Amino acid sequence: xxxxxxxxxxxxxxxxxxxxxxxxxxxxxxxxxxxxxxxxxxxxxxxxxxxxxxxxxxxxxxxxxxxxxxxxxxxxxxxxxxxxxxxxxxxxxxxxxxxxxxxxxxxxxx
Amino acid sequence: xxxxxxxxxxxxxxxxxxxxxxxxxxxxxxxxxxxxxxxxxxxxxxxxxxxxxxxxxxxxxxxxxxxxxxxxxxxxxxxxxxxxxxxxxxxxxxxxxxxxxxxxxxxxxxxxxx
Numbered sequence: 001x002x003x004x005x006x007x008x009x010x011x012x013x014x015x016x017x018x019x020x021x022x023x024x025x026x027x028x029x030x031x032x033x034x035x036x037x038x039x040x041x042x043x044x045x046x047x048x049x050x051x052x053x054x055x056x057x058x059x060x061x062x063x064x065x066x067x068x069x070x071x072x073x074x075x076x077x078x079x080x081x082x083x084x085x086x087x088x089x090x091x092x093x094x095x096x097x098x099x100x101x102x103x104x105x106x107x108x109x110x
Numbered sequence: 111x112x113x114x115x116x117x118x119x120x121x122x123x124x125x126x127x128x129x130x131x132x133x134x135x136x137x138x139x140x141x142x143x144x145x146x147x148x149x150x151x152x153x154x155x156x157x158x159x160x161x162x163x164x165x166x167x168x169x170x171x172x173x174x175x176x177x178x179x180x181x182x183x184x185x186x187x188x189x190x191x192x193x194x195x196x197x198x199x200x201x202x203x204x205x206x207x208x209x210x211x212x213x214x215x216x217x218x219x220x221x222x223x224x
Contacts, residue, residue, distance in 0.1 A: 034212075036213075041218075042217060043114075043218050044153070044213075046213065049210065091210065095160060097141075097158050098202075100153040100154075
């Protein structure tokens with residue numbers, strides 16, 4: 001799987017937007033960009049995924065650079081409940097498992 | 111709601127014991143996975159299964175085996191537990207990835223081997 005690079009940690013104030021970056025310069029044309037997050041003492045949960053176009057869902061937005069070598073997960077209004085480790089994962093279309101990196105630990109300050 | 115249920119949240123076992131970790135999913139998913147998570151090492155794939163009676167080794171299969179006799183159940187077996195298998199174990203399931211959909215994880219089993 002192609003490699004992703006994320007900052008180890010980030011901090012945000014409550015109720016402000018958060019932009020979590022991910023670099024994936026070796027991404028191939030068939031790689032999807034997935035984001036998962038892991039809240040304390042829980043298993044990971046799916047957040048969002050995309051291929052080329054920006055994507056929105058009830059949890060977040062995913063902005064994908066035009067050359068697809070980077071992407072940004074956007075939480076529009078951070079809450080204390082969003083404090084978690086966020087993982088950016090590249091997946092090829094096909095039946096292969098998720099491979100997790102170290103992710104970004106997001107702290108949210110009240 | 112999709113549910114992936116792991117049989118125990120916390121387990122304490124003795125060195126040398128045979129340990130069974132059970133995982134059940136209720137959404138008729140074809141794929142099931144076992145990961146372990148350790149501080150500083152992140153989540154690492156132990157084994158996965160694409161179908162009943164099918165299994166594939168992940169990145170760290172040594173010391174583990176798996177069983178999938180029914181579609182909804184995927185068991186992780188520690189043949190002879192050792193202290194270095196003390197970890198958080200996470201089970202996950204998904205439909206076949208052709209449509210590139212999401213995986214669902216259980217709450218995890220924190221296993222301590224003493």
